[in-house]
Amino acid sequence: MITITELLIIMATLPVPYEHAKETKTQRFERLRPVASAIHGAAQRATCYGRVECSAYWSGSKNQAIAALVSTGWWESRFAQRIIDHKCRKNECDSVLLPDGTVFHKSAGAWQQQAGGVVTVLEWQRLPGSPRRQAWAAVRTLGRSKDACKTTAGMFSMYGTGKHCGWGGALPRVRTYNSVLRKLDAIRDVEAMVKG
Secondary structure: OOOHHHHHHHHHOOOOOHHHOOOOHHHHHHHHHHHHHHHHHHHHHHOOOOOOOOOOOOOOOHHHHHHHHHHHHHHHHOOOHHHHOOOOOOOOOOEEEOOOOOEEEOOEOOOOEOOEOOEOHHHHHOOOOOHHHHHHHHHHHHHHHHHHHOOHHHHHHHHHHOOOOOOOOHHHHHHHHHHHHHHHHHHHHHHHHHHO
C-alpha cells in the first residue's frame, strides 16, 4: 500500500508553479504534505479500502483514485497554496463580475470544485483552506464523472466541463494521470517483491 511519503515524493516530481519557484525542497514538501495526506485519505475512503461495510464512491482501484486526484489537482491549481486557501485573483477560480462590481469565484480549492452535483452549497462554502474536504469533494465528483463517461478521458472531460465526455483539454490530464499511475503501480510492484 502506498504511503503518504511515497505519494509526496511522486507529487514533488510535478512541475512547480511559478509562485512557488523559489521555495526549497523542504518547503515544497511541507506545503504539499497536507495535500498528499488529503489525497491519500480521500482515495482510501472513496474505495472503501480496508473497510467491510461501505458504499464506494470510486469504482476503480485506490491507485487510480490517487492518480486522478493528483492529475486533476495539478492541472486545476498546480497545488498553489493561495488557490487552496481560496485567495484567487480576479481572473481565476472561474470568476464572475457581479453587477455591483464584486468578483465572485465559482470554483474553490486545489481541485477548483464548484457547488452542484455531489457537492452541496454548504459543503462548497467549507472547502477553502481544507485540503481534506477539497480532496473528498473532488474524488466523489471524479468518481461520478468516471461512472458516467466510462473512460479516463471522459472522466476528465466531464470534470472539466461539467457537461460532456468529450473535451480536448482532457488529453494532458490523461497523460499526467498515466504517468502518476505508472509510478504508483511501480511502488506497489516493488513492495510485493520485497514481501516475497
